[in-house]
Amino acid sequence: MNLAFIRYFLAVAETASFTAAAERCRVTQPTLSAGIARLEGEIGARLFDRARRAELTEAGHxxxxxARTMVEAWQLARTESRSTQRARLLRLAIASTLPIPATLSWVASAQQRAGFDIEISEGTADAVADRWRRGRCDAALFPVRRPIDQDELVALWREPYVLAAATGHRVATRDRWSVxxxxxxxxxLRAACEAQDDLERLFAAEGVRPxxxxSSADEERCGAAVAAGLGVCLMPRSLLRPGLVAAEIRDVALERRVxxxxxxxxxxxxxxxxxETALAHPWPGRRAGDARLAFAR
Structure with missing residues (x-):
């Protein structure tokens, strides 16, 4: 059980608000919501009644x-440990367009194995890549559209951008569509999408303006809007969720590598x-052979 998820749970319980809890924990609301969902999955019960101002359910009470005992015990153990030896700190930057639950579970797996403290920052793919190049983080996880000639880098998986639609949407009735x-x-529109400019140029070339x-940089909100049937969305394969199906835009091959x-x-x-943990992790966008990806230099 990830202690960060316990902290998220306590923050929501004490503020009765997912928004306020995210601010207290210094994470995005989708990150906090994903953590709560993971915790509920491990507990096997809903912890909050979201229809009633995030009130605790019976299981939550x-x-x-x-949860308070676990956090207090961890803080005590951490204080005692640091009195004799300072823990290693990893500053990790993560692109906001990556699948959050899978990313968090990878971080937790690596942290459990190596026993380090961590500070996570988020941003667009370009912002995270720039942070890494400037040496403002120790490691970074982000998607790229073109090869990078760098030794301190490993490709984890390659995935296409697909046209996502709700199962009941017209677009879900076919596998391929023309512009x-x-x-x-x-x-x-996913405002932080790395392929957004390419999509706009493609539509403009055909004289089409849907x-x-x-338009939002919040991946959770965009996915929810598509699942509700409000519209379709160009997104990487790894961001597909239950209730969404994928189609192709004919004669277009957009992809990214993480x-x-x-x-x-x-x-x-x-x-x-x-x-090692990233290469072995079951990323949702990965397919057979992706772990052996390499950029030509």
């Missing part, structure tokens, strides 16, 4: 005293742990 056939189809029903990069002077043991 039962967990509350145990002109999508002219009257409302779109949900209506936008939502890479793990690190500073040249980063802790070698930590880098090895990050590499």
């Amino acid at each position: 039962r967990l509350l005293p145990h 002109k056939e999508l002219a009257a189809t409302p779109f949900v 209506r936008t029903v939502l 890479v793990l990069a690190w500073r040249a002077d980063a802790d070698g043991d930590l880098v090895q742990t990050l590499r």
Whole structure:
């Protein structure tokens, strides 16, 4: 059980608000919601009644005293440990367009194996890549559209961008669509999408300008809008969720590769742990052979 998820649970229980809890924990609301969902999956019960201002359910009330005990015990153990030896700190930057639950479970797996403290920052793919290049983080996980000539980097998986639609949407009835056939189809735009400029150029070249029903950098909100049937959305395969189906835009092949990069002077043991756990992790967008990806230099 990840202690971060317990902290998320306590923050929501004490504030009765997912938004306020996310601010207290210094994470995005989708990150906090994903953590709560993982915790509920491990507990096997709903912890909050979201229809009533995030009130605790009966299971949530039962967990509350145990959660406080776990956090207090961890803080005591951490204080005692640090009195004799300072823990290693890993500053990790993660692109906001990656699948959050899978990313968090990878981080937790690596942390459990190597026993380090961690500070996570989020941003667009470009912002995270820039943070890594400037040496402002120890490691970074982000997608790229073009090869990077760098030794301190490993490619984890390659995936296409697909046209996502709700199962009951018109677009879900076929596997492939032309740009002109999508002219009257409302779109949900992922504002942080690395392929957004390519999509806009593609539509402009065909003289097509579909209506936008939502433009947001919040991946959770965009996915929810598509699942509700408000519109379709271009998204990487790994962001598909239950209730969504994928189709192709005819004659278009957009893809990205997700890479793990690190500073040249980063802790070698930590880098090895990050590499090994990332390559072995069951990422939702990965297919057979992706673990052997390599960029041509």
